[in-house]
Amino acid sequence: MKHTQYQTTTLYENILEQIISSGVDKKSITTKHTSAFDEFHVRGREVTKGIFNNIELNDTSQVLDIGCGPGGTCRMIAEKYNCDVTGIDITEEYIRTAKKLSKLTKTDKLTSFLTADANKLPFINSSFNLIITQHVQMNIEDKERFYSEISRTIRSGGRFVYYDIFKAINDNNISYPLPWADNREQSFMAHRTAIHNILASYGFIPETFTNQTQDSSKALQKLLTKIADGSFNIEGQKLFMGDDTINKLTNLFNQLNNGTLEMESAVWIKTAL
Numbered sequence: 001m002k003h004t005q006y007q008t009t010t011l012y013e014n015i016l017e018q019i020i021s022s023g024v025d026k027k028s029i030t031t032k033h034t035s036a037f038d039e040f041h042v043r044g045r046e047v048t049k050g051i052f053n054n055i056e057l058n059d060t061s062q063v064l065d066i067g068c069g070p071g072g073t074c075r076m077i078a079e080k081y082n083c084d085v086t087g088i089d090i091t092e093e094y095i096r097t098a099k100k101l102s103k104l105t106k107t108d109k110l111t112s113f114l115t116a117d118a119n120k121l122p123f124i125n126s127s128f129n130l131i132i133t134q135h136v137q138m139n140i141e142d143k144e145r146f147y148s149e150i151s152r153t154i155r156s157g158g159r160f161v162y163y164d165i166f167k168a169i170n171d172n173n174i175s176y177p178l179p180w181a182d183n184r185e186q187s188f189m190a191h192r193t194a195i196h197n198i199l200a201s202y203g204f205i206p207e208t209f210t211n212q213t214q215d216s217s218k219a220l221q222k223l224l225t226k227i228a229d230g231s232f233n234i235e236g237q238k239l240f241m242g243d244d245t246i247n248k249l250t251n252l253f254n255q256l257n258n259g260t261l262e263m264e265s266a267v268w269i270k271t272a273l
Contacts, residue, residue: 011070011097012070012096012097014239015034015037015070015097015236016029016104018235019033026104029104029105031076031079031107034104034105035072037239038072038097038098039073041134041163042165042212042216042219042263043219047163047212047216047265048072048073048076048134052077052080052161055130055159055161055267057081057083058081059081059083060083061084061129062083062084062128062129063083063130063131064087064121064123064128064130064131064132065085065086065087065132065133066118066121066131066132066133066150067090067118067133067134067135067136068089068098068113069089070094070097070101071087071094071097071099071101071111073087073132073134074087074098074102074113075101075107078107078111079107082110083110084112085110085111085112086114087111087113087114088114088115088121089113089115090115090118095113095115098111098113118136118146118149119140119142119149120149121150123153124153125152125153126154126155126156127155128153128154128155129158129159130158130159130161131150131153131158131159131160131161132160132161132162133150133162133163133164134162134163134164135165135180136162136164137166137188137189137195138165138181138188139180139181139186139187141188143188143195143198147195147198147202148202150202151202151270156272157271159267159269159270160199160204160268160269161265162265163265164195164265165180166189166190166195166261166262166264167260167261168191168260168261174187174255174260175251177244177248177251179241179245179249179252192262199268202270203272204269204271205268205271206269208266209264209266210266211262211264213256217256220249220252223249224250224253227249234246237249
């Protein structure tokens with residue numbers, strides 16, 4: 001996995017500063033306040049809540065979020081289902097921030113985070129009822145290895161959920177920078193049908209597919225309009241994407257809008273091979 005794109009420092013401190021500067025007392029901070037920063041994917045908590053609205057979990061479920069970033073989805077699921085959720089990310093600062101945000105929001109008893117490579121998951125076979133990836137596969141070069149590790153660590157009958165960005169046409173027509181890659185060498189996007197075929201080869205069967213492209217495009221257009229008129233504070237986004245954030249978001253919007261890129265979420269069920 002290419003991960004230098006996401007290297008940052010003092011992320012937790014910067015997030016905390018921005019929340020407090022908005023008038024929230026530190027002792028009163030909840031996941032509602034952190035959600036603007038800790039769900040680093042298009043449409044944030046709004047789309048996450050929709051994706052997991054019909055997932056059946058209980059307090060004995062074991063969940064893994066691969067590429068968890070600062071851990072927002074982990075905390076949301078832990079609070080909703082009162083179950084144990086583990087998040088992994090290869091970026092150490094994300095994991096440090098995820099741990100501190102969970103402690104801050106009092107969700108640390110149900111969430112755990114560790115620095116790990118998605119292609120070498122540090123878990124025994126059949127560990128999880130649910131595995132999640134959101135905006136991850138475009139950073140993974142060895143996709144066969146990536147999805148084989150998901151297959152290995154998920155239980156038979158368990159669900160794999162992704163919300164991801166895919167290329168709709170040839171790589172040569174994709175413009176950079178984008179939120180996950182400054183240039184072509186940092187990006188490993190696949191077409192969604194290639195991922196479907198890999199998952200099927202590992203015994204996954206599709207339960208639902210949702211085309212998220214149009215809603216994502218509308219959300220980005222709305223965001224860019226607010227940034228332009230000064231009604232949205234871009235500093236939170238810059239914590240993750242740097243000073244070139246507006247250009248990256250604009251490129252993503254344009255290419256979702258013109259059909260170069262597309263977004264899809266899906267739920268797959270693991271069967272015994």
